[in-house]
Amino acid sequence: MKGLPALVILLASCCHPSSCFNGELAELECPDDCHCHYFRVNWVTDCSDSNLTRIPYDELSPNLYVLDLNNNLIGEVAPFPADFKVRRLQLADNALQELKKESFANLHYLIDADFSHNRITRIDRHAFDDSAGLIHLELQGNPLDQVEGPLISVKSLLYLDVSNCSISKLNEGFFADLTHLSILDLSDNPLVEIDNNVFKPLSGLENLKMNRCNLTHISNGAFSSLSLLKNLELMENNFHATNWDVVFSHLVLLEHIDFRKSGLTSLPSTMFDGNQYCRTLILAENDLAGLDVEATISKLQNLDTLDLSDCNLSLPLSEDAFANVTKIRNLYLSGNTLFASDLLLALSPLTNLHKLSLSNCGLSRLPDTFGKFKSLQELDISHNPLNDAFVKLLAPLETLEYLNMGYSNLSHIQPASFSKMTSMRRLILSGNDLSSLEAGLFGNFTRLESLELNFCGLRRPLNATLFFNNFTYTDLTELQLAGNPLRVSKTGPLLPKQLSRLQTLDLGNCNLTFLPAEAFYWTRNITSLILAGNHFSSPNDLRFLGSLSKLKILDLRYNNLTTFSPKDLSLNPKIEILKLIGNPWKCDCSVANLWDWATLQKGNLELLEGSTITQEDVSVGKVKRKKLLICHYDTGTQAIKIVMNKTVPGRRPFINPTRTIAANRTWAKYVRESGCEQTPTLQRSPRSADQMEHIVDRDGVKISYTKHGPNNWAAAAMNAALAYVTLMATIGIVFILTRKKRSDKAQVDPRDKDN
Structure with a gap:
C-alpha cells in the first residue's frame, strides 16, 4: 500500500483545471x-x-x-x-x-x-x-x-453600425480609415443629403443601409466608388430631388434595392436600365399613383421579386404590365385597390409565379385565372371582403402549399373548395367567423403540416367529422386555436384521434381555467404546448401534463400561477424549455426548488427561459433586452429578511450582504440569497451533481464538464483512494486463484496429460 499517496496525488493533479481533459x-x-x-x-x-x-x-x-x-x-x-x-x-x-x-x-x-x-x-x-x-x-x-475628420481608425473593421447617432453631416474624410468595411449602417441619422466623395474610401462596401435618414437628395457621384455594392436600403426617407438615372448608373452589381416608404411619387422609366443583376426590387408604401409598371421595370429581365404593396396604384394594370419580366416568381400587390378583371389579364404572363400576395386589395371576388399558375406555392388573399361563393375559384391550385385566407369575412367554406389541394402544407383561416365548420372540410389535406384557426369564434375544439375517418394525418404537426372562447368538457379528449401526430398546439388566450386530465388522450405526441394568457392558477389545474411524456416546450406565460414545483413535471422527462415569465410568483422556496431542478436534475439552467443570457444577447444586432423571471415578496407590513446560506451547493452569497425589502427580485438573486435547502430528491452524487455542469452548443449537442471546488478536491482524492484499494483487492484475488490453479495442475496424473 506504499504507492497509495503517490497515486492519489497523481490522480488529483490530472483533474486540475489547468490540465482538464475529455471535454x-x-x-x-x-x-x-x-x-x-x-x-x-x-x-x-x-x-x-x-x-x-x-x-x-x-x-x-x-x-x-x-x-x-x-x-x-x-x-x-x-x-x-x-x-x-x-x-x-x-x-x-x-x-x-x-x-x-x-x-x-x-x-x-x-x-x-x-x-x-x-x-x-x-x-x-x-x-x-x-x-x-x-x-x-x-x-x-x-x-x-459633429465629426470633422475620420470617425475612427480600425483597418480591420468589417461591420460598423452608427445608426441613430445624430450625424447630420458626413465629411469627405469620415470613412478614411475604414477601407475594409463591408457592411455599413447609417440609418436613423438626419443626413438630409449625401454629397460626392463621402463614400470614396469604401471601395469594398457590399451592404449599405441609410433607412430613415430624412434624405431628400443624393448627389450624382455619391455612389461612384461603390462598384461592388450589392445591397442598398433607403427605406423611409423623403426623396424629391434626385437624378436617379445617374445615381444608379454607378451601381451595376446591385442585386437588392429597397425603397420602401421613401417618399417616391414618380420614377423615371430609365431608372433601372443599368441594373441587369437586380433580382429584388421593393417599392412598397410609396405614393406611386401614376406609376407605369410596364415602362419602369421592363428592363429588369432577371427580376425575381417585385414588391409594389401599398403604392396607391391608380392606373389599371395593363395586359402587358409584366410581359417582359416573366421570370418573376414573387409578386406582392397587397394594399392596392385592384379589380379582378384587370388581374385576369395582367397576371397571365407570370406562369412561373411561386408567391402571390393580394392581401387587402378590396377584392370582393377573385379573378378566374388561377388555373394558369401551375407552379404557385404561396397565395395570400387575406383581409379582402370576399364573397363565400367565389372561394371555389381556388380549386385548380393543385400545387399550392401555403394559403392565407385570414380575416376575409368568410362564414362558410365548402369542402369542394379545397378538394384538389392535396399539396397543402399550411392553411390560415384565422379571423373569420367560422363557428361552424362543415364536415369533411379538411379531409383532403393529407399533407397538411400547419392549420391556423386563431380568433375564429370557435366554442369547441376540432372534432373528428372534419377529417377522414380512420385516417391519421401524419404530417399535421401544428395546430393553432389561440383566441377562441373555447368551452371545454370536464372529461374526455380535447382533439380527435386523426390528429395523433400533433406536436405543436397553441391554446393561448382561450379563456381556459382548466383542462381535463384526459385532454390529450389521443394526442400524446405533443412536444410544444402553448397555454399563455389563460387563467391557470394552481398546479392542480395542470394534471393533464401527465399524459404528455414527449413534451419539450411548455409555455405558461401570463397565467395566474404563484407557485410551481418540479414534481408537477415528473411525468415529462423530456422537457427542455419552460416559459414562466409574467406569472405572479411568490418568493418562497418553491422558486429555489425549481431553480435546483433545472441545474441539478435537468443539467441546464437555460431550460427556465429568462433565467440566463442567450445567444441573441451576445450577438451583433440592435438593442438587447432580456425579460427575466421575477418573484414577489408577500411582505405585508413586515420586511423580509434574506438568509445568507453558505452551506448549500449553488448558493454563493454576496461579499457585502444587505437586507432586502424590495418587492421585485430576479430569480437568480433570490435563489442566491435565500436560505432554502435543496430538496433531497434533487441532491445527487458529488460527481454527477456538484461536479458536473452542462452546456448546449449551437448544434444542440450537450457537453459535460467537471466543476471543481475546494470540497471536491478532497472527494476526488478519496474516490481515487477507494479505486486504488478496489484495484489491489481485485489483483490479489486473481493472484490467489492463479496460484491455486497452477497447484492443481501440478498434481494431475501424467497418464491424463494427453486429455
Whole structure:
C-alpha cells in the first residue's frame, strides 16, 4: 500500500483545471452580482442589469470570452488589465460619454464591441489601435458630436453600425480609415443629403443601409466608388430631388434595392436600365399613383421579386404590365385597390409565379385565372371582403402549399373548395367567423403540416367529422386555436384521434381555467404546448401534463400561477424549455426548488427561459433586452429578511450582504440569497451533481464538464483512494486463484496429460 499517496496525488493533479481533459472545463472567477456560464467552451460573464458603476476587474477571469455589462450605470471605462483576453465586450445601455484610447489599450484579442445606447459624444480616433482583429463595432444610439475628420481608425473593421447617432453631416474624410468595411449602417441619422466623395474610401462596401435618414437628395457621384455594392436600403426617407438615372448608373452589381416608404411619387422609366443583376426590387408604401409598371421595370429581365404593396396604384394594370419580366416568381400587390378583371389579364404572363400576395386589395371576388399558375406555392388573399361563393375559384391550385385566407369575412367554406389541394402544407383561416365548420372540410389535406384557426369564434375544439375517418394525418404537426372562447368538457379528449401526430398546439388566450386530465388522450405526441394568457392558477389545474411524456416546450406565460414545483413535471422527462415569465410568483422556496431542478436534475439552467443570457444577447444586432423571471415578496407590513446560506451547493452569497425589502427580485438573486435547502430528491452524487455542469452548443449537442471546488478536491482524492484499494483487492484475488490453479495442475496424473 506504499504507492497509495503517490497515486492519489497523481490522480488529483490530472483533474486540475489547468490540465482538464475529455471535454472538462474548469469554473473560472465570477463577480458578485453577475451570472457566469460556458457558451460552448467560452466563459461568459453576464453582469447586465446589476447597477454597476464600474467594471469589477479584480473579480473577473482574464480568460473570459464574453463580458456582458449591458444596462448598468458605468460612466467611464478604466484601463483594462494587460492580461485580459476578452473577445466580445458589451457595454450597451450605460452612461459612457467618451471612448478613450487608454481604456482599451490592452484589449489585443477584441473581436466584437458594443457601445450602443450610451451618451457618447466623442470617440478617440485611435481608441482601438491595439485591437488588430476588431471586426464588429456597434455605436448606434449615441449622440455623437459633429465629426470633422475620420470617425475612427480600425483597418480591420468589417461591420460598423452608427445608426441613430445624430450625424447630420458626413465629411469627405469620415470613412478614411475604414477601407475594409463591408457592411455599413447609417440609418436613423438626419443626413438630409449625401454629397460626392463621402463614400470614396469604401471601395469594398457590399451592404449599405441609410433607412430613415430624412434624405431628400443624393448627389450624382455619391455612389461612384461603390462598384461592388450589392445591397442598398433607403427605406423611409423623403426623396424629391434626385437624378436617379445617374445615381444608379454607378451601381451595376446591385442585386437588392429597397425603397420602401421613401417618399417616391414618380420614377423615371430609365431608372433601372443599368441594373441587369437586380433580382429584388421593393417599392412598397410609396405614393406611386401614376406609376407605369410596364415602362419602369421592363428592363429588369432577371427580376425575381417585385414588391409594389401599398403604392396607391391608380392606373389599371395593363395586359402587358409584366410581359417582359416573366421570370418573376414573387409578386406582392397587397394594399392596392385592384379589380379582378384587370388581374385576369395582367397576371397571365407570370406562369412561373411561386408567391402571390393580394392581401387587402378590396377584392370582393377573385379573378378566374388561377388555373394558369401551375407552379404557385404561396397565395395570400387575406383581409379582402370576399364573397363565400367565389372561394371555389381556388380549386385548380393543385400545387399550392401555403394559403392565407385570414380575416376575409368568410362564414362558410365548402369542402369542394379545397378538394384538389392535396399539396397543402399550411392553411390560415384565422379571423373569420367560422363557428361552424362543415364536415369533411379538411379531409383532403393529407399533407397538411400547419392549420391556423386563431380568433375564429370557435366554442369547441376540432372534432373528428372534419377529417377522414380512420385516417391519421401524419404530417399535421401544428395546430393553432389561440383566441377562441373555447368551452371545454370536464372529461374526455380535447382533439380527435386523426390528429395523433400533433406536436405543436397553441391554446393561448382561450379563456381556459382548466383542462381535463384526459385532454390529450389521443394526442400524446405533443412536444410544444402553448397555454399563455389563460387563467391557470394552481398546479392542480395542470394534471393533464401527465399524459404528455414527449413534451419539450411548455409555455405558461401570463397565467395566474404563484407557485410551481418540479414534481408537477415528473411525468415529462423530456422537457427542455419552460416559459414562466409574467406569472405572479411568490418568493418562497418553491422558486429555489425549481431553480435546483433545472441545474441539478435537468443539467441546464437555460431550460427556465429568462433565467440566463442567450445567444441573441451576445450577438451583433440592435438593442438587447432580456425579460427575466421575477418573484414577489408577500411582505405585508413586515420586511423580509434574506438568509445568507453558505452551506448549500449553488448558493454563493454576496461579499457585502444587505437586507432586502424590495418587492421585485430576479430569480437568480433570490435563489442566491435565500436560505432554502435543496430538496433531497434533487441532491445527487458529488460527481454527477456538484461536479458536473452542462452546456448546449449551437448544434444542440450537450457537453459535460467537471466543476471543481475546494470540497471536491478532497472527494476526488478519496474516490481515487477507494479505486486504488478496489484495484489491489481485485489483483490479489486473481493472484490467489492463479496460484491455486497452477497447484492443481501440478498434481494431475501424467497418464491424463494427453486429455
